[in-house]
Amino acid sequence: MKFTFNNDTKKGWRLLSIPFIFSLLLLAAPLTMMFLLSFWTQDYLTLDKTFTFKNYIEAATQPVYKLLFTRSLIISLTATFFTVLLAFPMAYFISFHGGERKALWLFLITIPFWTSYLIRMFLWKVILGYNGVLNSFLIWLEMITEPLTFLLYNANAVVLALTHGWAPFAILPIFVSLEKIDRSLLEASTDLGDSAIDQFFRIILPLSAPGVIGAALIIFIPTVGDYITPKLVGGTDGLMIANMIQVQFSKANNAPLAAALSVSSLMIVSFISIVFVLFNRKYLRRY
Amino acid sequence: MSKSSKYLKIFAFTYLIFLYAPTLLLPIFSFNKSQIIAFPLTGFSFQWFEALLYQDALHDALKNSLIVAISSSILATILGTLASRATTRYDFKGKQASLTFILAPLILPEIIVGVSLLIVLIQLGITLNVWSVILGHTLLLAPFSIIIMNSAFNNLDLSLEEASMDLGENQFGTFYRVILPLVLPGIIASLLIGFTLSLDEFIIAFFLTGTDTTLPVYIWAQFRFPKKLPATMALGTILLIVSLMLLSLSEYFRRRSRMLEDSIPNKN
Numbered sequence: 325m326k327f328t329f330n331n332d333t334k335k336g337w338r339l340l341s342i343p344f345i346f347s348l349l350l351l352a353a354p355l356t357m358m359f360l361l362s363f364w365t366q367d368y369l370t371l372d373k374t375f376t377f378k379n380y381i382e383a384a385t386q387p388v389y390k391l392l393f394t395r396s397l398i399i400s401l402t403a404t405f406f407t408v409l410l411a412f413p414m415a416y417f418i419s420f421h422g423g424e425r426k427a428l429w430l431f432l433i434t435i436p437f438w439t440s441y442l443i444r445m446f447l448w449k450v451i452l453g454y455n456g457v458l459n460s461f462l463i464w465l466e467m468i469t470e471p472l473t474f475l476l477y478n479a480n481a482v483v484l485a486l487t488h489g490w491a492p493f494a495i496l497p498i499f500v501s502l503e504k505i506d507r508s509l510l511e512a513s514t515d516l517g518d519s520a521i522d523q524f525f526r527i528i529l530p531l532s533a534p535g536v537i538g539a540a541l542i543i544f545i546p547t548v549g550d551y552i553t554p555k556l557v558g559g560t561d562g563l564m565i566a567n568m569i570q571v572q573f574s575k576a577n578n579a580p581l582a583a584a585l586s587v588s589s590l591m592i593v594s595f596i597s598i599v600f601v602l603f604n605r606k607y608l609r610r611y
Numbered sequence: 612m613s614k615s616s617k618y619l620k621i622f623a624f625t626y627l628i629f630l631y632a633p634t635l636l637l638p639i640f641s642f643n644k645s646q647i648i649a650f651p652l653t654g655f656s657f658q659w660f661e662a663l664l665y666q667d668a669l670h671d672a673l674k675n676s677l678i679v680a681i682s683s684s685i686l687a688t689i690l691g692t693l694a695s696r697a698t699t700r701y702d703f704k705g706k707q708a709s710l711t712f713i714l715a716p717l718i719l720p721e722i723i724v725g726v727s728l729l730i731v732l733i734q735l736g737i738t739l740n741v742w743s744v745i746l747g748h749t750l751l752l753a754p755f756s757i758i759i760m761n762s763a764f765n766n767l768d769l770s771l772e773e774a775s776m777d778l779g780e781n782q783f784g785t786f787y788r789v790i791l792p793l794v795l796p797g798i799i800a801s802l803l804i805g806f807t808l809s810l811d812e813f814i815i816a817f818f819l820t821g822t823d824t825t826l827p828v829y830i831w832a833q834f835r836f837p838k839k840l841p842a843t844m845a846l847g848t849i850l851l852i853v854s855l856m857l858l859s860l861s862e863y864f865r866r867r868s869r870m871l872e873d874s875i876p877n878k879n
Contacts, residue, residue, distance in 0.1 A: 332702055332703050333701070333703035333704060335697075335700075335701050336698070336700070336702070336703040336706060337697070339693045339694070339696050339697035339701075340693065340694055340697035340698065340709060340710075342690065343690040343691070343693050344694075344709050344712075344713065346749070346750070347715075347753070350728065350746060350747075350749075351712075351715065351716065351727075351750060352712070353731060354724075354728050354730060354731045355727050357730050358723075358726065358727040358730050413619060413622055413623070413626075414622070417619045417622070417623040421616055421619060421620065429623075432627065433627070433630060435631075436630050436631050436633070436634035436635075437630075438807070438851065438858055439637065439811075439850065439851045440810075440811035440812075440827055440830075440850065441813065442813045442830060442831060443637070447636055450636065450640075450648050451632075451633060455647065455649055456649065457636060457648065457650065459649075460649030460651075461650045464650045488629065488630065488633065491630055520615070541718075542718065545719075546718065546719075546720050548720060549720025549722045551721075551722050551814060552814070566720070566722040569722060569726060570722070570726075573726060573729070579730060579733075582726060583726070586722070586723050586726050586727070589723075590719075590723055
């Protein structure tokens with residue numbers, strides 16, 4: 325061949341260096357800076373650069389942070405679970421019963437998600453509010469006489485809005501993995517006497533696992549750090565760690581603590597994701 | 612079996628209604644006469660769209676958003692094209708690791724990207740303005756561009772490039788006359804998707820915007836005023852339509868890019 329390995333390396337890096345350096349400057353450097361900052365302290369506006377674990381100790385011991393971390397994880401895990409649970413049959417339906425119209429179904433699913441995330445989450449507030457769409461609709465139908473108050477401003481509302489908002493991120497990867505399943509395997513299993521349920525648990529579910537695992541991670545990782553949804557529909561009982569990070573950063577003027585909270589949540593999320601992947605690695609190995 | 616597939620179909624349609632319900636409220640209530648967003652509807656009106664014409668702050672925000680969306684989608688497409696070309700064409704050490712690193716913003720919580728960028732800008736004493744948002748958005752959009760450009764470059768036949776070189780074109784000429792026309796639809800798709808995503812992005816803009824408010828940051832501020840709700844719904848409707856138009860356009864170009872490459876007979 326014309327190109328030796330070294331030549332490839334040189335040409336490849338010549339092209340890749342610009343985007344790589346850009347990401348180094350705008351992603352790696354800021355993350356490193358945030359990491360450093362988390363070991364410093366701030367008194368109003370003066371930054372004390374003495375190395376200390378004070379922020380991490382505060383993040384680990386103060387009940388409010390523990391509460392927010394736990395709540396963020398519970399909300400995010402619940403939302404991930406329900407999103408995947410609802411997305412699976414949808415993806416299955418499109419892949420196995422979509423026929424000629426698979427592309428149309430996928431298109432139909434993505435349309436509502438091209439409104440901005442901000443507006444979609446806000447619409448949940450409009451729907452669930454005291455004088456909102458759902459309450460006024462139910463009163464109009466005379467199904468209730470007083471507006472329901474348990475709908476908005478709690479953790480459930482956040483879970484509901486997230487389950488809606490992240491749906492395509494679950495449907496699409498699961499659909500892709502279902503599409504990859506060799507249909508002759510299903511015929512073989514039917515011929516060998518498997519019932520439809522056996523077939524589902526012994527062939528379809530294990531083979532679609534990479535899509536399910538991917539979907540779970542794609543939703544879990546960003547939603548733990550979601551700021552918009554808890555702020556709009558969470559009320560005080562539904563606030564999450566991102567809201568605290570923002571408060572510490574701006575109003576409380578404690579950037580080092582905000583950095584420590586960010587680093588901590590990043591570590592917790594990475595840890596859970598890695599454990600989750602390791603736990604399911606037997607399903608991922610054959611790909 | 613057929614019974615279970617019937618239930619599945621019912622589920623699919625119910626789920627689809629759930630997915631559409633919130634978004635459908637946008638057009639319904641932006642044409643509704645009443646200032647309160649609730650049923651029953653009170654009548655048809657264009658007044659909320661008209662109200663948008665007289666909000667100067669909105670027009671400034673729109674201008675900023677357009678500057679940000681155009682600049683960051685162009686920058687991200689340049690970075691994405693370079694990265695994608697490097698990784699689809701050449702095989703080299705550290706390729707996968709560096710690509711994963713560049714793609715990381717796809718999955719990192721946005722608040723972490725936003726906060727860390729803000730920390731650096733503050734430490735460096737840089738004033739926040741439209742440029743800080745452009746840089747943040749470029750970082751965020753580059754991975755999307757890489758994914759789109761990958762599918763454009765992956766379908767590219769290596770022999771076309773070799774033929775062009777054999778026929779005496781230099782590397783630049785080959786790129787300009789052979790590769791670029793073939794991946795151009797991919798580039799346009801990347802620009803359109805980037806533009807749409809940037810126009811809708813809130814968190815990074817919220818942290819890095821300074822006084823140059825972008826459209827989503829403006830909308831966020833409007834949420835506090837119940838009186839302005841219907842007008843905000845009207846704005847949302849317009850944004851939805853614009854996004855859908857841009858997206859259909861980008862889908863058209865993406866398909867064209869595939870067709871263009873398929874139309875060239877493959878020797879193998």
